[in-house]
Amino acid sequence: MAENKDCESAKTCSRESCEGCPSKANGQAPSFAAELNKHSRVKKVIGIISGKGGVGKSFVCGSLAAALKRKGKEVGIMDADITGPSIPRMYGLNETAVGNEDGEIYPVIAKDGTKVISINVLMDDPTEPVIWRGPVIAGAVKQFWTDVVWGELDFLLCDMPPGTGDVALTIFQSLPLDGVILVTSPQDLVSLIVTKAYRMAEMMKIPVLGIVENYSWFQCPDCGKRYPLFGESRVEEIAGELNIPVLAKLPLEPSFAAGVDSGSFYEKENPYLSDAVELLLRNC
Numbered sequence: 001m002a003e004n005k006d007c008e009s010a011k012t013c014s015r016e017s018c019e020g021c022p023s024k025a026n027g028q029a030p031s032f033a034a035e036l037n038k039h040s041r042v043k044k045v046i047g048i049i050s051g052k053g054g055v056g057k058s059f060v061c062g063s064l065a066a067a068l069k070r071k072g073k074e075v076g077i078m079d080a081d082i083t084g085p086s087i088p089r090m091y092g093l094n095e096t097a098v099g100n101e102d103g104e105i106y107p108v109i110a111k112d113g114t115k116v117i118s119i120n121v122l123m124d125d126p127t128e129p130v131i132w133r134g135p136v137i138a139g140a141v142k143q144f145w146t147d148v149v150w151g152e153l154d155f156l157l158c159d160m161p162p163g164t165g166d167v168a169l170t171i172f173q174s175l176p177l178d179g180v181i182l183v184t185s186p187q188d189l190v191s192l193i194v195t196k197a198y199r200m201a202e203m204m205k206i207p208v209l210g211i212v213e214n215y216s217w218f219q220c221p222d223c224g225k226r227y228p229l230f231g232e233s234r235v236e237e238i239a240g241e242l243n244i245p246v247l248a249k250l251p252l253e254p255s256f257a258a259g260v261d262s263g264s265f266y267e268k269e270n271p272y273l274s275d276a277v278e279l280l281l282r283n284c
Contacts, residue, residue, distance in 0.1 A: 032173035033175075034145050037104065037146055039149045041150075041151070042076070044155050044280075045178055046064075046155060046177070046178060046179055046209075046280065047171060047181070047206070048061040048157060048158065048180070049182055049183070050182065051163065051182075053163075055162075055214055055215070056185070056215065057081075058081065058159050059090070060183045060250070061077060061087070061157050062087060062091070065114050065157050065266075066114070066265070067270065067277045068154070068277060069112050069114055069266075071277070073154040075155045075157065076115035076116070076150050076155070077115070077118075077156075078117055078148075079117065079119070079120070080144065080161060080171060081159055082132070082140055082167065083132075084161070085118045085119050088116060088120045088126070090260050091114065091116060091263055092111070093108050093110060093120075095121065096108075096121055096122070096124070097121040107150065108121045112266050112267075115153070117144050117148050134166035137167050138167050142170060145174065158175065163197075172204040172206055173204070177206050179207040179283075180206055180208055180209065181209050182194060182208060182211040183211075184212070184213055184214070184238075186215060186231045186233045186235070187231060191238050194242075198242050198244070208242070209279060210245040211239050211242075211245070212246075212250065212273070213233060213249045214250045215250070216228070216233055216235075217233075217249075217251050217252070218252040219251060226251075235249065247275050247279060248272045248273050248275060256268065
């Protein structure tokens with residue numbers, strides 16, 4: 001049990017880990033906030049999170065970014081999923097990011113004007129696996145905030161790695177998140193997983209803006225009937241228990257998948273996310 005029960009980390013640290021912690025002496029939790037690059041001005045930072053992989057988190061992140069661009073906003077995407085980056089492929093980005101003599105990095109600009117930073121645009125060969133331990137990955141993500149010249153942004157969307165591990169914790173502690181959006185899918189197990197992700201944000205005092213369910217249904221192109229291929233949705237029930245709104249239920253849409261594969265998904269408007277976009281514009 002932690003010695004300082006008033007510390008925000010008291011639920012997760014032990015007596016041994018309290019030794020040397022600044023909060024032990026002054027009763028306050030230490031600050032892990034990272035300083036934004038001096039050439040950047042970011043108005044709002046939104047995390048896109050999920051309790052598990054494979055639920056389409058990156059697709060939701062990119063779709064929100066594309067929609068905000070259509071609204072005339074300056075948008076950037078921080079692809080913090082270091083070991084499984086997919087944002088550059090979705091945007092058809094093949095170039096490598098460049099830096100300056102001060103060690104700063106410039107994000108790659110997509111065709112629609114979205115600024116993107118990802119480990120894949122920093123590697124000579126993007127097919128090479130990133131075999132790093134957690135602290136190294138977490139450090140790289142912090143550099144995406146401190147060393148990248150984002151310029152003037154209305155929104156920076158952070159495509160976070162799935163789960164509640166080291167990197168997610170680093171982002172929650174280091175970046176000034178204005179809120180997070182949870183992405184899930186209809187499987188029964190996800191109820192537990194979504195709750196874990198929600199509880200982590202709650203413990204870190206980050207507002208959960210709402211939940212997006214992906215793979216909700218497939219509409220037959222012949223008869224128009226909708227089929228819940230991954231089981232009946234329980235997202236309203238889960239959202240009700242957590243007291244957060246359901247922002248969208250996304251179908252399995254072949255044209256969206258084709259756009260992702262071709263690197264041009266942002267050219268097709270995603271009407272199912274309109275409520276989520278309006279929420280970001282209204283409250284953020």
